[in-house]
Amino acid sequence: MKIKVELFGVCREFSDNNFLDLEFDKNIQIKDIRNEMIKLVKDKFPENNNYLEMVKKSAFSSKDEIVEDDFILSKNETVSIIPPIGGG
Amino acid sequence: MFHCEVVDVNKDQITIEKAQNFIESQKCGASLYFLGTVRDHNNDKTVTGITYDAHDSMVKKSFKEIFEDAIQKLKLDHPAAFVEHAKGYVPLGGISVIIAVACKHRAQVYEFSRFIIEEIKKKTPIWKKEHYQGEETTWLEGKPIEVKK
Numbered sequence: 001m002k003i004k005v006e007l008f009g010v011c012r013e014f015s016d017n018n019f020l021d022l023e024f025d026k027n028i029q030i031k032d033i034r035n036e037m038i039k040l041v042k043d044k045f046p047e048n049n050n051y052l053e054m055v056k057k058s059a060f061s062s063k064d065e066i067v068e069d070d071f072i073l074s075k076n077e078t079v080s081i082i083p084p085i086g087g088g
Numbered sequence: 089m090f091h092c093e094v095v096d097v098n099k100d101q102i103t104i105e106k107a108q109n110f111i112e113s114q115k116c117g118a119s120l121y122f123l124g125t126v127r128d129h130n131n132d133k134t135v136t137g138i139t140y141d142a143h144d145s146m147v148k149k150s151f152k153e154i155f156e157d158a159i160q161k162l163k164l165d166h167p168a169a170f171v172e173h174a175k176g177y178v179p180l181g182g183i184s185v186i187i188a189v190a191c192k193h194r195a196q197v198y199e200f201s202r203f204i205i206e207e208i209k210k211k212t213p214i215w216k217k218e219h220y221q222g223e224e225t226t227w228l229e230g231k232p233i234e235v236k237k
Contacts, residue, residue, distance in 0.1 A: 006143075008141055008142075008143055008213065008215060009141050009215030009227055009230070010215070010227035012141065013227075057232050058232075059232065059233050059235070061143070061146060061213075064145050064146050064149055066233065066235045080143055080146075082143065082146075082213050082233050083215065083230065084229060084230035084231050084232050084233070085209075085210075085211075085212065085213050085214060085215060085230045085231060085232075085233050086209065086214070086215060086216055086228050086229070086230035086231065087140070087142070087147075087173060087184075087185070087208055087209065087212050087213075087214025087215070087216070088124050088173075088184070088185055088205055088208055088209050088214070
């Protein structure tokens, strides 16, 4: 199944497209997305511990609601990564 | 009465006049305007501007929830609020956020305005990338989002 992850804040640095398309061969939960993104950051930015910490500290949202790590994703779902915030 | 928006500064701008037009149309005895602006220093660096990023739909949802929470927690009389936050590059001195509030009596507008900005900092998915003299930029660290329970 394909999952699109919309990138925000510091996580926009992970791709030129502002999103990631991830492929999984089984039903997945948010924690699988997080683990996949941790792998991606380790591969692409091996020296950057800050990016790694940001993924670990980030929340995820589905349909504008923050969801927990055990939230089960539907096929072709779009989710957003919500790194630590700081507006105002 | 409530208005909120994420303003893409490449297409539009945040102005006090718009807030004033909204707030003045309400039948309230007290109003207060808060502006967040880009300041020139942070972490011992000279700041030239900030790029704001936002999850637009979640930001608007968060603003509405904060407004509703404020009414309930502060027991406001005849509340009105106008909240806009910038998205995109805001230069030094530019307005990043405006919070205009009105209530029946003056004491409540101070509490109301403070409540909104403090909650935005905890609950609203907005991010800042600071631009410094030279070409350097940094995404500010921020705090993990607080989830409404």
